[in-house]
Amino acid sequence: MDISYSEALVVGGGLAGLRAAIELKERGIDVVLISIVPPLRSHSSAAMGGVQAALASSFMGASDSPCLHYQDTINGGAGIADPAVVDYFCHSVIDSVYQLDSWGVPWTRVSAGERILSDGRMIVEKKDNHGKITARNFGGTAQWRTCYCSDSTGHNLMRAHLRRSAAVGLPIVDRMQALSLIMSDNTCEGVTALDLRTGKIKLFQSKATLLATGGYGRLFEYSTNGSICNGAGQALVLSISGGTLSNMEAVQFHPTALMPSSVLITEGCRGDGGYLYNNKMERFMLKYAPEAKELASRDVISRSMILEERLGNACQGDSGSHFWLDIRHLGREHISTHLREVAENAFCFAGVDPVHDLIPVYPAQHYTMGGIRTDKSLSTEKYGISGLFAAGEAACWDLHGFNRLGGNSLGETIVAGEFAAVTMSDYIQKKGSRLSVSAADDEFGKQSERLLRLEKQSGKPGLSYVSIISSVQSLMSRYAGVFRNEEGLNTARLELNRLLEQEPDAAIAGSFSATSPETTAALECRGMVKLALAVVGCALKRKESRGCHNRDDYPEMSEEFCKRTLCRWNSISESIEIDYEDISPQG
Amino acid sequence: MDKCKKVKIFRFVPGSDLKPRFKRYSVVPTGDTVLSLILQIRNEVDHSLKFDYVCRAGVCGSCAMLINGRPALACRARLDDYGSALTLAPLPGFLLLGDLSVDTGSYFIRMYQNQAMNLHRTKEEEIAYALSCRHDNETMLRIYELDRCIECGCCVSACATAQMNSSFVGAAELLNAWRIMVDPRDPRDDEFWYRLYATDNGVFGCTALLACDSSCPKNIPLASSLASFRIALLKLGVTT
Numbered sequence: 092m093d094i095s096y097s098e099a100l101v102v103g104g105g106l107a108g109l110r111a112a113i114e115l116k117e118r119g120i121d122v123v124l125i126s127i128v129p130p131l132r133s134h135s136s137a138a139m140g141g142v143q144a145a146l147a148s149s150f151m152g153a154s155d156s157p158c159l160h161y162q163d164t165i166n167g168g169a170g171i172a173d174p175a176v177v178d179y180f181c182h183s184v185i186d187s188v189y190q191l192d193s194w195g196v197p198w199t200r201v202s203a204g205e206r207i208l209s210d211g212r213m214i215v216e217k218k219d220n221h222g223k224i225t226a227r228n229f230g231g232t233a234q235w236r237t238c239y240c241s242d243s244t245g246h247n248l249m250r251a252h253l254r255r256s257a258a259v260g261l262p263i264v265d266r267m268q269a270l271s272l273i274m275s276d277n278t279c280e281g282v283t284a285l286d287l288r289t290g291k292i293k294l295f296q297s298k299a300t301l302l303a304t305g306g307y308g309r310l311f312e313y314s315t316n317g318s319i320c321n322g323a324g325q326a327l328v329l330s331i332s333g334g335t336l337s338n339m340e341a342v343q344f345h346p347t348a349l350m351p352s353s354v355l356i357t358e359g360c361r362g363d364g365g366y367l368y369n370n371k372m373e374r375f376m377l378k379y380a381p382e383a384k385e386l387a388s389r390d391v392i393s394r395s396m397i398l399e400e401r402l403g404n405a406c407q408g409d410s411g412s413h414f415w416l417d418i419r420h421l422g423r424e425h426i427s428t429h430l431r432e433v434a435e436n437a438f439c440f441a442g443v444d445p446v447h448d449l450i451p452v453y454p455a456q457h458y459t460m461g462g463i464r465t466d467k468s469l470s471t472e473k474y475g476i477s478g479l480f481a482a483g484e485a486a487c488w489d490l491h492g493f494n495r496l497g498g499n500s501l502g503e504t505i506v507a508g509e510f511a512a513v514t515m516s517d518y519i520q521k522k523g524s525r526l527s528v529s530a531a532d533d534e535f536g537k538q539s540e541r542l543l544r545l546e547k548q549s550g551k552p553g554l555s556y557v558s559i560i561s562s563v564q565s566l567m568s569r570y571a572g573v574f575r576n577e578e579g580l581n582t583a584r585l586e587l588n589r590l591l592e593q594e595p596d597a598a599i600a601g602s603f604s605a606t607s608p609e610t611t612a613a614l615e616c617r618g619m620v621k622l623a624l625a626v627v628g629c630a631l632k633r634k635e636s637r638g639c640h641n642r643d644d645y646p647e648m649s650e651e652f653c654k655r656t657l658c659r660w661n662s663i664s665e666s667i668e669i670d671y672e673d674i675s676p677q678g
Numbered sequence: 679m680d681k682c683k684k685v686k687i688f689r690f691v692p693g694s695d696l697k698p699r700f701k702r703y704s705v706v707p708t709g710d711t712v713l714s715l716i717l718q719i720r721n722e723v724d725h726s727l728k729f730d731y732v733c734r735a736g737v738c739g740s741c742a743m744l745i746n747g748r749p750a751l752a753c754r755a756r757l758d759d760y761g762s763a764l765t766l767a768p769l770p771g772f773l774l775l776g777d778l779s780v781d782t783g784s785y786f787i788r789m790y791q792n793q794a795m796n797l798h799r800t801k802e803e804e805i806a807y808a809l810s811c812r813h814d815n816e817t818m819l820r821i822y823e824l825d826r827c828i829e830c831g832c833c834v835s836a837c838a839t840a841q842m843n844s845s846f847v848g849a850a851e852l853l854n855a856w857r858i859m860v861d862p863r864d865p866r867d868d869e870f871w872y873r874l875y876a877t878d879n880g881v882f883g884c885t886a887l888l889a890c891d892s893s894c895p896k897n898i899p900l901a902s903s904l905a906s907f908r909i910a911l912l913k914l915g916v917t918t
């Protein structure tokens with residue numbers, strides 16, 4: 092048996108995981124980080140837009156403050172964001188942005204002098220501010236607050252973190268797929284994982300374990316997320332007794348995903364003056380948001396698109412409905428400099444040249460606000476599990492409530508990652524050194540059996556795991572998308588339950604290898620069906636519309652539901668249990 | 679036009695297959711890119727086919743492979759740009775993990791380790807430092823341009839020197855060293871970089887044939903960056 096022992100274990104090499112592991116290491120704690128892919132491949136690298144932080148250094152953000160940032164975030168959250176968490180975040184993220192500057196992040200700077208904005212206004216940046224970190228405009232904010240590095244902020248942050256990780260000597264083990272939590276009663280003592288190089292199961296025992304495994308966007312067929320955003324961490328928690336998830340129905344959709352690939356087309360296109368058309372070449376947003384028009388928030392536009400579609404006004408392409416995004420009038424010069432990535436993606440994935448052609452877009456899943464329930468210090472202790480922590484998109488500590496502001500999640504990964512490390516080191520100091528050998532042995536046995544069973548069943552005719560996962564994805568995009576209703580959600584629940592029943596009979600279709608992509612999918616499959624049931628169950632029970640959760644049959648917000656949703660898996664009835672909790676009395 | 683693609687794919691999983699071979703597939707593609715084609719093969723024909731991808735949008739660097747002999751990102755490679763026959767093979771110069779999947783991760787972890795130095799500064803000191811410095815945007819843009827490497831490994835695979843001398847660090851590592859050296863915020867003096875890379879396995883091992891430059895999917899100017907780095911180190915050599 093291959094065992095690694097460390098004081099702390101971090102699962103996930105995205106920004107949240109890296110930030111936490113660096114902090115732990117700097118605090119003198121012996122920590123190991125595992126990731127299913129080499130860290131830079133993590134989804135964090137795909138974030139382009141930037142990090143919201145009220146530095147108040149640029150002309151358009153001159154009167155910004157953490158208070159305004161707080162207000163915008165609370166407003167976005169639609170009653171479900173936790174004031175204490177938001178307050179902590181809005182202050183801390185400023186320090187984080189400066190700290191990252193000293194780690195070498197190439198933040199775009201203020202250049203003193205006159206500048207013409209895209210709407211034609213002229214502004215003058217003060218001499219005093221020359222060379223400070225500047226900010227750009229993002230939807231839903233009172234001031235220009237989003238700090239950025241041209242068009243690849245997430246990538247540049249990741250690289251700064253990786254340089255820092257090496258400097259502090261952080262051991263990173265990539266191609267390591269976490270399979271289950273090692274539980275000794277109600278205490279988490281590490282994970283079992285499959286080494287995707289050797290096909291061997293490894294034990295990672297530790298006093299404190301952080302799940303920083305990202306979101307569950309890939310439960311949806313149409314998603315801007317990377318292929319590994321499968322909700323692995325949420326599924327690990329749902330599978331242990333008492334493991335609690337929260338606000339799973341809170342899923343954000345982005346209106347301008349390129350069709351049919353769902354690659355994200357940045358908000359910048361609309362910010363710079365792009366138009367949206369329906370199949371009659373009407374700018375339909377004039378009807379739904381006469382003031383903001385194409386600059387309305389993500390969910391307003393996503394909803395408007397679906398309503399237009401219902402009126403029969405969506406364009407019909409080879410692979411389904413879409414609308415048109417038009418940036419032709421911005422001109423070649425502007426497109427090839429400011430929207431270079433857009434032009435490349437539109438050509439590569441849809442075969443269109445935005446200088447001459449319209450771009451086909453449609454709403455797709457983009458961000459998951461729900462996740463592993465933690466308290467304000469990123470620990471799951473108050474929800475019955477010790478030794479377990481979560482941060483980043485994997486966690487739900489009520490920063491975003493029922494709608495995330497663009498640019499708040501990159502900041503979250505860094506602030507929460509650092510804070511989780513502080514909580515974890517306190518926990519480690521208090522906990523004795525003893526870890527249960529039998530708990531680890533048991534879990535190793537269970538996972539080995541699981542793998543053995545997959546091997547034995549392989550080649551058997553019948554349903555494949557891959558096909559179960561793709562059924563889940565199409566059900567979720569169809570019934571748990573921008574608009575939801577009782578009938579659709581019930582259909583989805585029924586179908587998902589059927590898939591859950593069929594799953595034990597599924598088999599690997601090809602020949603078995605522990606490191607094959609099919610085995611990876613097989614090991615994730617059941618967890619994904621359960622997570623989908625959690626999303627659908629919570630969406631069914633929340634009979635109101637709030638933030639990104641829209642019910643056709645309950646279009647109004649209801650005071651009764653101004654609470655966070657909690658859900659657990661009942662392993663006897665094999666179903667989701669849901670209850671609610673007030674936002675404030677959490678401690 | 680015949681829409682059918684004839685694809686030859688390198689198949690070999692070390693440790694479980696006896697010997698490498700090329701397997702042939704005929705597919706009518708439903709998507710536009712090489713990645714969508716191999717996903718289609720994996721989903722419909724051959725579930726065990728190994729290759730890496732995450733973002734499918736050219737930003738994560740996972741999916742580099744040899745497409746008709748040249749290193750490229752599968753997700754960015756448009757089928758229209760290739761004929762009706764395709765040959766796919768893993769990137770050379772990296773440990774083969776299976777079929778089209780190679781271990782670029784270890785190369786880059788080693789690179790970060792080579793270039794690291796612990797600074798022992800507290801967060802307060804770091805914030806104070808950041809607040810005390812101004813940098814004009816041109817400087818930041820220059821660093822940004824050099825920081826765009828997605829660690830795909832194409833440049834290392836394209837480099838004949840790296841293929842012949844496995845101790846040669848490769849274009850990506852030299853680029854990243856230069857990126858840090860030009861950053862005014864990095865406190866290390868130039869001698870640090872001189873000691874590390876003014877060697878036969880560093881800048882002096884590079885024969886400047888520039889195969890790396892044209893293979894970079896992010897169009898990072900490797901030729902001029904490596905040349906600038908070499909000149910900077912040469913100058914140091916003269917003065918020290």
Ligand SMILES: Cc1cc2nc3c(=O)[nH]c(=O)nc-3n(C[C@H](O)[C@H](O)[C@H](O)COP(=O)(O)OP(=O)(O)OC[C@H]3O[C@@H](n4cnc5c(N)ncnc54)[C@H](O)[C@@H]3O)c2cc1C
Nearest residue numbers: 103104105106107127135140141269305483484498500501
């Ligand atoms: C296209 C796009 C653009 C975005 N742009 C912005 C933006 O401009 N601003 C902003 O604030 N936010 C943005 N976001 C959101 C933001 O990028 C993410 O919320 C954030 O990066 C999540 O970081 P993370 O560290 O929590 O998770 P991730 O970066 O997703 O990392 C998860 C890690 O967990 C690992 N992992 C997963 N499963 C397992 C397993 N079973 N075993 C071991 N390891 C595992 C993965 O390898 C990975 O390292 C964007 C999102 C998308 C989709």
Ligand code: SF4
Nearest residue numbers: 837884885887888890
């Ligand atoms: S210039 Fe030639 S030798 Fe030097 S790194 Fe590039 S390909 Fe290799």
Ligand code: SF4
Nearest residue numbers: 827828830831833894
């Ligand atoms: S320099 Fe270019 S080719 Fe080389 S690893 Fe980086 S992105 Fe890939």
Ligand code: FES
Nearest residue numbers: 734738739741753
């Ligand atoms: S899949 Fe990310 S670069 Fe190709």
